[in-house]
Amino acid sequence: MKTIQLSNFGLDNLKLVNTEKPQPGAHDVLVKIAAASFNYLDLMMIKGQYNPKLTFPYIPCSDAAGVVESIGTAVTRWKKGDRVTTHFIQEWITGSKSIPIFQSRTGLEKPGVLSEYISVSEEALIATPANLSSAEASTLPIAGLTAWTGLIDYANLKPGQTILTQGTGGVSIFALQIAKAMGVKVIALSSTADKLARLKALGADEVINYKDTPAWHKEALRLTNGKGVDAILDVVGTDSLTKSVYAVKADGFVGLVGNLSGAVVPFNIYDTVPNNATLRGISVGSRESFEAFARAIELTSLKPVIDRIFPFDATPEAYRYMEGNNFFGKIVISLN
Structure with a gap:
């Protein structure tokens, strides 16, 4: 499968590479990513401003949406074909978070989402709001x-x-x-x-x-x-x-x-x-809060504002566009 990897700090070190498709564990879900969206945190990670001890190669980006490709043997929350959106702090389900829970962030302690497929815990996803496309839903998890x-x-x-x-x-x-x-x-x-x-x-x-x-x-x-x-x-x-x-x-x-x-x-x-x-x-929110937000989106027909959608192989150019700070709303990568 195709994946964006960072080999060292700096936008020039983002490359599209071929890697093995991940295999979901018993409680994991394999998601075919349709779209991902950027946050300022991504640039900080790529430039070494957030975690200067980052281990390479690194897969950037925290927010994505797609379709369930397959499920592990013990998964009960999802089935093949479900439309899903990633949850940023993967282990923060409800209530207050602890430091160990906080350290389960997609694209930081956990692998990022700029891949054709990702394998994540069944608990680290929500159902994509019915009124949103995957590109629109990909803007939700952090912002x-x-x-x-x-x-x-x-x-x-x-x-x-x-x-x-x-x-x-x-x-x-x-x-x-x-x-x-x-x-x-x-x-x-x-x-x-x-x-x-x-x-x-x-x-x-x-x-x-x-x-x-x-x-x-x-x-x-x-x-x-x-x-x-x-x-x-x-x-x-x-x-x-x-x-x-x-x-x-x-x-x-x-x-x-x-x-x-x-x-x-x-x-x-x-x-x-x-x-x-x-x-x-404010460190984003729990999955319970995310699910409440998703219900509100469906009830109010809220539509995220997307500035531009870039193709997968133009990821470095998309990050440079974000760096220019002239965008209005969210910048999205399409993997379709």
Whole structure:
């Protein structure tokens, strides 16, 4: 079978190679991958910024969807022909996670998904939402579930409230879509007129150009009559976290999601005192939460936003496109 492997750090070291098709164990499922989607985490892994002790050869990418090809002798959850989507933290089924559970991540401690076939535990999959193609479903495991877990499980978002989103990556666009499906007002940040117009077309109630308005937290306060927003999923990190804290209301929620500008924040803890802000790290979510998100997708007919779909053999070019940071939504690889 064909597989994308990384032989050393750097995008130039991604190669399409032929390897043996994996054989599922008793409790495993062999999945024929139809599509995979990228996350910023992929670039960090490929460049050596996340795990500099990575063992090579390495198969990148964490999110995929496809069809069950065969099952192990003890598998009860799936049958041949089922449409399935991968679950990122494979052993996190329900409740809170432990450190050992956290260390079962697809594309990190577990092999990645950029292969024609993968073998995974039957517990590490969910049923693909009926209204989505495999390409659309492949965008869900990290970006979609992070937005869902942050807003629904942790921020406890309610209709009539207000959130602020940052940029046009997967998490932020899913957050916008989830919020609008719930009847929540959205203030969206981006840096170009074109992207701001597209965010408005997706349902954003207000938009702010953060380059023209670097003190965007003050504009968010103005747009909420001084109250502040109910929740923010902060995907930027170093350059934005203090502003996120200032932009939320009393007892507001700031979900710590990404580190596009860095992970170390020169943060004064007393910045949280005036409004009693809650800051919480979000590490995607459980399979139970993922299955709830999938049901919501079917009920609301939510459709993920895909920027571009690249063929399998153009994977290096697709990662370079992601590196350019001009995409809107998710970047997908088709293996069909």
